[in-house]
Amino acid sequence: MSDPTTRATDAAISLQEVRKSFGRVVAVGGISLDIADGEFLTLLGPSGCGKTTTMRMIAGFEEPDEGRILLRGRDVVGVPPNKRDVNMCFQHYALFPHMSVQENVEYGLKLRKVPREERRRRVAEMLEVVRLEGFEKRKPAQLSGGQQQRVALARALVNRPTALLLDEPLGALDVKLRKQMQLELKRIQHELGTTFVYVTHDQEEALSMSDRIAVVNQGLIEQVGRPRDVYERPATPFVADFVGVLNALEVRADEVRDGRVVVRISDRERLVVPTGDRPVSAGTELLVAVRPERVWLRAPADETSADSRLEGTVRQVVYLGTLTQFYVDTTLGARLVVHELSDRRASGFVAEDRVVLTWDAEDAAILRVE
Amino acid sequence: MNPAVSRGGRRSLWIFFALLVVFLYAPILILIVFSFNDRTFVSFPWQGFTFRWYREFVHNSALLGALRTSALVATLTSVVTVVLAIPASILLVRRRFFAKGAVSGLLLAPLVIPLVVFGIALLILFNTVGIPLSPLTVAIGHIVIALPFAILTMVPRLERISVSLEEASRDLGAGPLRTFRSITLPLLAPAVLSAFLIVFTISFDEVVVASFIAGDQPTFPLYLFSQLRLPQRLPQVIAVAVVVMTVSSIVVIASEVGRRLADRRLERVANLQQEVSAG
Amino acid sequence: MTELDLSIETERRGRPVPSRRRRGRRGAVTAGLLSGPVSYLLVFFVVPVVMVACYSVGLLTLLPQDHYLSLRAWHDFLFGSIYMGVFWKSVRMSLGVSITSVLLAYPVAYLLALVAGRRKYTLLLVIVAPFLTSYLLRVLAWRVILGEQGVVNSFLKLVGIAPQGWLFYSQFAVYLVLAYVWVPFVALPIFVSLEALDLSLLEASNDLGASRWTTFRRVTLPLSMPGVIAAFVFVFIPTLGEYVTPLLVGGPKGFMFGNGIQNAFLQGFDWQFGSAMSMFLIGAVMVLMAVFGRFVSFRSVSE
Numbered sequence: 001m002s003d004p005t006t007r008a009t010d011a012a013i014s015l016q017e018v019r020k021s022f023g024r025v026v027a028v029g030g031i032s033l034d035i036a037d038g039e040f041l042t043l044l045g046p047s048g049c050g051k052t053t054t055m056r057m058i059a060g061f062e063e064p065d066e067g068r069i070l071l072r073g074r075d076v077v078g079v080p081p082n083k084r085d086v087n088m089c090f091q092h093y094a095l096f097p098h099m100s101v102q103e104n105v106e107y108g109l110k111l112r113k114v115p116r117e118e119r120r121r122r123v124a125e126m127l128e129v130v131r132l133e134g135f136e137k138r139k140p141a142q143l144s145g146g147q148q149q150r151v152a153l154a155r156a157l158v159n160r161p162t163a164l165l166l167d168e169p170l171g172a173l174d175v176k177l178r179k180q181m182q183l184e185l186k187r188i189q190h191e192l193g194t195t196f197v198y199v200t201h202d203q204e205e206a207l208s209m210s211d212r213i214a215v216v217n218q219g220l221i222e223q224v225g226r227p228r229d230v231y232e233r234p235a236t237p238f239v240a241d242f243v244g245v246l247n248a249l250e251v252r253a254d255e256v257r258d259g260r261v262v263v264r265i266s267d268r269e270r271l272v273v274p275t276g277d278r279p280v281s282a283g284t285e286l287l288v289a290v291r292p293e294r295v296w297l298r299a300p301a302d303e304t305s306a307d308s309r310l311e312g313t314v315r316q317v318v319y320l321g322t323l324t325q326f327y328v329d330t331t332l333g334a335r336l337v338v339h340e341l342s343d344r345r346a347s348g349f350v351a352e353d354r355v356v357l358t359w360d361a362e363d364a365a366i367l368r369v370e
Numbered sequence: 371m372n373p374a375v376s377r378g379g380r381r382s383l384w385i386f387f388a389l390l391v392v393f394l395y396a397p398i399l400i401l402i403v404f405s406f407n408d409r410t411f412v413s414f415p416w417q418g419f420t421f422r423w424y425r426e427f428v429h430n431s432a433l434l435g436a437l438r439t440s441a442l443v444a445t446l447t448s449v450v451t452v453v454l455a456i457p458a459s460i461l462l463v464r465r466r467f468f469a470k471g472a473v474s475g476l477l478l479a480p481l482v483i484p485l486v487v488f489g490i491a492l493l494i495l496f497n498t499v500g501i502p503l504s505p506l507t508v509a510i511g512h513i514v515i516a517l518p519f520a521i522l523t524m525v526p527r528l529e530r531i532s533v534s535l536e537e538a539s540r541d542l543g544a545g546p547l548r549t550f551r552s553i554t555l556p557l558l559a560p561a562v563l564s565a566f567l568i569v570f571t572i573s574f575d576e577v578v579v580a581s582f583i584a585g586d587q588p589t590f591p592l593y594l595f596s597q598l599r600l601p602q603r604l605p606q607v608i609a610v611a612v613v614v615m616t617v618s619s620i621v622v623i624a625s626e627v628g629r630r631l632a633d634r635r636l637e638r639v640a641n642l643q644q645e646v647s648a649g
Numbered sequence: 650m651t652e653l654d655l656s657i658e659t660e661r662r663g664r665p666v667p668s669r670r671r672r673g674r675r676g677a678v679t680a681g682l683l684s685g686p687v688s689y690l691l692v693f694f695v696v697p698v699v700m701v702a703c704y705s706v707g708l709l710t711l712l713p714q715d716h717y718l719s720l721r722a723w724h725d726f727l728f729g730s731i732y733m734g735v736f737w738k739s740v741r742m743s744l745g746v747s748i749t750s751v752l753l754a755y756p757v758a759y760l761l762a763l764v765a766g767r768r769k770y771t772l773l774l775v776i777v778a779p780f781l782t783s784y785l786l787r788v789l790a791w792r793v794i795l796g797e798q799g800v801v802n803s804f805l806k807l808v809g810i811a812p813q814g815w816l817f818y819s820q821f822a823v824y825l826v827l828a829y830v831w832v833p834f835v836a837l838p839i840f841v842s843l844e845a846l847d848l849s850l851l852e853a854s855n856d857l858g859a860s861r862w863t864t865f866r867r868v869t870l871p872l873s874m875p876g877v878i879a880a881f882v883f884v885f886i887p888t889l890g891e892y893v894t895p896l897l898v899g900g901p902k903g904f905m906f907g908n909g910i911q912n913a914f915l916q917g918f919d920w921q922f923g924s925a926m927s928m929f930l931i932g933a934v935m936v937l938m939a940v941f942g943r944f945v946s947f948r949s950v951s952e
Contacts (some may be wrong), residue, residue: 061852062372080371082858095851107867159857335847343653373851374763374869377863383760386723387772391755394779394833397790400800404793413796413803454689457682467679476690482934483698484890486907487927490914493791494924514694517686546678572653575783582914591785598792598897608793611786620783626774 003329004222011070012037012195013058018067020053027053028064028217034111035163035197038191044206045216046242051199054216055165058197059088087156088165092172093148095140101127101151102136103207108159117192117311124153129188137264146177153188163195170205179195182209203243206355207231215239232291237367240289247292247336248367253284260361265310269331272361285370292339294363297326297347298356306358314353386511398615405609410602423609430606437594437610443505443589447512451569452562454513457521460554461520464536481518488515496583496616503585511583512573519572520565527561528554530636560632567625571618590614631643697881698931722921732909732926736933739906742820743888746827747881753828755877759869761836762843773840780833787899790815791826795898799809804846818900825895835880842876843869882941887936 011034020028028050034042043051058063058069060081062310068075076084081263087108096104106119114122127133131148140148149169156164166185169176186209189196191277207227213286214224215238223235234240237248251271255262261280273288280286290308298304300311312330319342326338326349336357340346349355375383428431458477461467480488492511496503532556538550555562577591584592594611595638597603691743703709704888708718717734757776763768794800795817802812815821854864892907899905910930913923 059856060371061855063371081373081852081855082860088856090849090853092847092849094847094849096854096868107854107859111858111863121728155853155857230764371947372757372764373848373855373861373864379861380764381765386756387760389831390753391775394776394829397787397794397829398779398782400794401786401790404800411798411803413798413800414807415803425708436916441724454686458686461682463681466944467683473683473687476695477686480690480694482886482938483694484887484907484927484930484934486892486910487701487930488694488697490910490923490927491701494692494694494700494709494912494920495697498700498709510693514690519688549878552710571783577785590784594785594789598789604793607789611789615786616780618782622778 005122007179008185011035012039012072013197014068014070014073015054016070018054018057018064018069018190020050020057020062021066023332025220030067031216031219031221032067033221033224035195035212037195038193039185040196040198041213042200042206042210042211042213043216044200044203044213044243046201047214051216052167055088055167055197055199056161059165060084061085068146085162086165087161088167089152089156089169091167091169092117093169094153095148095151095155097140099139100136101138101140101143104140105155105158109157111341112159113276113327123154126158127193129157130154131184134193135224142308144171145157146181149181150184151171152243153185157188157192157194161194163197166198168197168200170200178205184235184271185209207243213243215242217242227303233365234289234367237287237289245292245337245339247290247295247334249288249332249334249336251286251288251332253282253286255282256280263288265332269309269311271310271364273364274361276366278366279370280366286366287368287370288364290359290364292325292337293323294359295336295338296358297328297338297340300354300356302356304356304358307328307361308357308359308364310336310357312355312357314349314351317350329355387569401608401615402612405612407605409606412441423605424459424613427606427610433593433610436588436590437572439505439587440574440590441479443509443512444570446506446509447516447573448566448569450509451513451516451520452566454605455517455565456522456558456562458517458549459521459524463525464533476607477521478518480514485515485576485578489579492579493582503583504585505584507583507585509573511579512569512576515576516569516572522568523568524558524561527633527636531557532631557636560629564625564629567621571622584631612637664702666810699910701924701927704920705928707921710921715822722919722925724732726922726929732906732913736906737910738904739889739891742823742905743885743891745824745885746831746888748823749828750831750835750884751839752876753832754880755839758836758839758843760875761850762840763846763869769844773836776836777833780830784830785893787830788826788894791822791829795822795825796842809848817898818902820899820903823895826898827854827888827891830894831888832886835884838876838880838883840876842873842879845870878941881939886937889933890930933943 005043007328013033013035015031018028018031021027022334031050031054043054045051053062057064058071060076060079060083064077067077071075071085096107102120102123105123106114109122123136124133126134130153132154135143135147135151140151143151152169153164169185170181173181182205185196198206198209207230212224213227213230215222217228217238219350223230223239225233230239233244234243237243237246240248241248249264249271251263252263253261258276259275261273261275263273263286265271271288273286287321296306297314310330310332312328315328315329315335316325316327318325318327322342323339324339324342324346328336328338330336338357373378380467404413405423406419406421407416408420408422409415413484462470462474462477467473481585489511492507495501496507501507535553535557536549539553540546575591577589581591581595588596594607597607700709705722706718707721722877761773761776765772792799796802797812797814797817801816807810850868850872851864856859856867859867890907890910891905892911895903895905895908899908906926910923910926913919913926917923
C-alpha cells in the first residue's frame with residue numbers, strides 16, 4: 001500500500017479511502033481513485049451503487065465520513081461547494097428560469113467579479129463551443145432539452161474549473177439526441193482539455209465516451225480501466241455482466257496443459273480457456289465467460305478446428321437491425337447468447353434448430369475460481 | 371450540506387419560528403386561562419379558579435338564543451352554498467363554455483369585495499325591495515360571501531379525480547346523472563364535507579355583513595359585539611369564546627386529517643392508473 | 650377517404666367530438682346547471698352593488714320622490730371631506746400591515762419549505778390553524794389583553810408600572826392585531842411558491858460560487874416573488890376595507906375607511922355620501938386587482 005502523501009499530485013482529482021454512510025446504509029464503502037488531468041473518466045454502475053454520492057462528495061454537496069478528497073493536491077473535505085474549483089452539470093440542468101441564457105452562463109463569472117466586457121466575451125466564446133451562438137437573450141423555457149443541456153454545460157465550463165462533474169446529463173433526452181450529445185460532449189472535452197467526471201448507468205455510453213471507466217457496485221470500485229480492457233478482460237463477474245452481455249458457464253477443469261485449461265464435456269464437446277494467472281488444477285470449479293460476438297453458430301455436421309465446441313438448440317432469434325441475437329440452450333444446461341452481424345454471412349438458423357457453438361480459446365476468460 | 375441554510379441560519383430560523391408560534395397562540399392561551407379566573411374583569415390579579423363563567427353563560431338565554439340563530443343561519447348558508455357550488459365547480463373543471471373567464475370571475479368576485487360595502491349594498495337592496503331583515507337575509511348575504519370558498523375547496527379535488535373514471539362509467543353504459551351520483555359525488559364527498567365545514571365556520575363567525583342586515587335576532591358575533599360595552603359581561607363572553615374555539619379547532623383538525631386520508635387514497639388510484647398506462 | 654376523415658376527427662384532442670345535436674344539448678345542460686349559482690350571484694351580488702352605484706349618484710334615494718341625478722356626494726367626498734384623508738391613512742395602514750405580515754411570514758415559510766423536511770406539513774398546519782379559528786374571537790382576545798383594564802396593563806399595575814395608553818385604542822393596536830390575524834394566512838402562498846423550488850437550482854448556484862446569502866438574493870427570492878406578491882395582495886385588499894378591528898381596538902386614532910363608510914350610513918344617514926365612498930373603495934379594489942390579479946392563481950388560493 002503506497003503512502004498516500006507521496007502519491008503523484010498531478011492527478012486532477014484524487015479520492016483516498018472515501019467512505020460515506022446514510023444511517024445504516026453504506027453508500028460508499030471505501031473508494032480510492034486518481035483521475036488524471038484532461039481525462040474523461042466515467043463512473044459506471046447500477047442505480048444506488050454509490051456513483052452519484054461519490055460525485056456529490058467531489059462537488060461538496062455531501063461530506064465523506066472517512067477518507068480524503070484532493071483537488072490538485074489540496075484536501076477539500078470540509079470546504080463548501082462554492083469554494084471548490086469543480087463545477088457540476090446537473091441531471092435536470094438546473095437552469096435558473098428567471099434568467100436569460102447570458103445571465104445563466106455568466107453567473108459564476110459575475111460572482112468572481114469578472115468585468116463586464118470580459119464576461120460577455122467569455123460567454124460568447126463558450127456558447128460558440130457548445131454551438132449555441134446567438135442564444136444569449138433566450139430564456140430556458142424557450143429552449144429544447146438538448147439546448148438546455150448545452151447551456152448547463154456552458155454555464156459550468158465557462159468558469160474553467162479543474163474538473164467538470166456530469167450527473168447522468170443525457171438521461172432526459174431521446175435516443176437519437178442522446179447519441180448526438182455524446183459525440184458533442186466528447187468533442188467539447190477534447191477541445192477544452194477539461195477533466196470530465198461522468199456518471200451513468202448506461203454501459204454503452206460509458207464505453208463510447210470514456211478514456212477510462214470505473215465500474216462501481218454497492219459502494220466499491222470493482223474495476224478501473226480503459227473501455228476495451230473493461231469489456232474484454234472483466235475482473236469480476238459483476239463487471240462482466242454489467243458491461244456488455246455475459247455468457248457464463250460453470251464447469252470443472254479436467255486438465256491443465258500449456259497454460260490452458262481443458263474441460264471435456266462429452267466426446268464431441270469440450271471447452272478450452274487460458275488459465276490467465278489463476279491457480280487452476282484438475283478438478284477446480286471454474287466460471288468461464290465468453291462474449292456473444294465471439295461465438296460462432298454452425299450446423300452439427302460442419303467440420304471445425306475451433307478450440308471450444310458446445311452443442312445446443314436455438315430457442316429464440318431476435319432481430320435487432322445491425323445484429324441478430326440467438327438464444328441457445330446448451331447441453332451444459334446454461335442458455336448462451338450469440339450475436340451475429342445481420343449481413344450476408346448470417347447463419348440463417350431459426351428456432352428449434354440443433355446447432356454447434358464454437359469459439360477460440362483466447363476469446364474466453366476465467367471469471368472466477370472456486 | 372444544505373444549500374438553503376447554514377447551521378447558524380437554521381438555528382435562528384427555528385428560534386424565530388418558535389417565537390412566532392408563541393405570538394400566535396399566546397392570546398388564545400391567555401383567554402383560556404383567564405376564562406377560569408374568578409374575577410369580573412378579565413385581568414390580573416388572579417383570584418381563584420372557577421367554572422362560574424361557563425355556568426353563567428349556559429343560563430344566559432340571550433346568549434343561547436344568539437348561538438341558536440347563528441347555528442340556523444350557518445346551516446342554511448352551508449346547505450345552499452354547497453348545493454350551488456357543486457354544479458359550478460364541476461362545470462369549471464370539466465367543461466369549456468362560452469364566457470368561461472367572465473363566469474369564473476363572477477363566481478370568485480365576492481372574495482374581493484369589501485364586506486362593509488357588501489353589507490351596505492344588501493341593506494339597500496332589502497330596503498328598496500321591502501324585504502324585512504331577519505336571519506334569512508343574513509343567510510342570503512353569507513351565501514354570496516361563502517360561494518367562492520366552497521368552489522375553491524371543491525375544484526382542486528375535482529381536478530384530481532381523473533376524467534377517465536367518469537369516462538369509464540359512461541363507457542359502461544351509465545348516463546351523466548348516474549355517473550354523477552355513483553362516481554363523481556362519492557369521490558367528491560370529502561371536499562363537499564370540507565366545503566360544508568368551511569362555509570359553516572365562515573357564516574358562524576361573520577360579523578360585518580350581519581351587522582347591517584340582521585334585524586332583531588342577533589347572530590352570535592353580533593351578540594358578542596353588543597356585550598362589549600359591558601365589561602362585567604366579558605368573562606362570560608370569553609368563556610363562550612373558548613368553547614367555540616375549542617370545538618372549531620377539533621372540527622378543523624378532524625376534517626384536515628380526513629381530507630389527507632381521502633387524498634392519499636385518490637393518489638393511490640391515480641398512481642395505479644399511471645403504472646398501468648405506462649405499461 | 651371518408652374513413653380517414655372520421656378517424657382524424659375522433660383523434661383530435663384524444664376525445665370524440667360530439668355531433669352537433671349533442672353539443673347543443675350539452676350547452677343547454679351547462680347553461681342550466683350554471684343558472685343556479687350565476688343567477689343567485691346576479692340577484693344578490695351584482696344588483697345590490699349596482700344599486701349602491703345608483704345611490705352614489707342620486708338615481709336612487711331613501712325617499713323615492715327625492716331622486717335626481719347629481720354628483721354632489723362624489724364632489725363632497727372627493728374634495729370636501731376628511732374622508733379622503735382617512736382613505737389615504739387606510740392605504741398607509743394596509744401597506745404597513747401587509748408588509749409586516751409578509752416579513753414575519755416569509756422566514757417561517759422558508760424554514761418549513763426548505764429546511765424542515767418531513768414535518769413541514771404538520772408544522773405548516775400549526776402556523777395556519779389560528780387563521781381557521783374565529784376572527785372575531787382573536788380580535789377580542791387582543792382587546793382583552795391590550796385594554797386599559799386588560800391583562801397587560803393589570804400586570805404592569807401589579808409590578809408598579811403605569812398603564813400604557815398607546816397599547817389600546819391606537820394605530821399600534823390596529824397594526825398589531827391585523828398582523829396577528831393575517832400572518833398565518835400569508836404563510837401559505839409563500840410556502841407553496843418556495844416548496845415548488847427545485848433544490849438543484851440552489852445547489853447549482855452554490856456550485857458556481859455563490860454563498861448561501863447570495864443564492865437567496867439572486868435565486869430564491871426572485872423565484873418566490875410571485876407567491877410573495879400574491880400573499881401581499883391577499884392581505885392588502887381586504888385590509889383596505891377593514892372595519893371590525895379598528896372598531897374594537899383602534900378607537901378614534903385607529904379609525905379607518907371602513908369605519909367611515911359605516912358612519913356615513915348608520916350614523917350620518919347620508920346614504921348618498923356613503924355610497925360614493927363605497928363605490929370609491931370598490932374602484933380602488935378593482936384597480937388593484939387589475940394590476941396585481943395575474944399573481945393570484947387558482948392554486949395559491951385554494952389550500
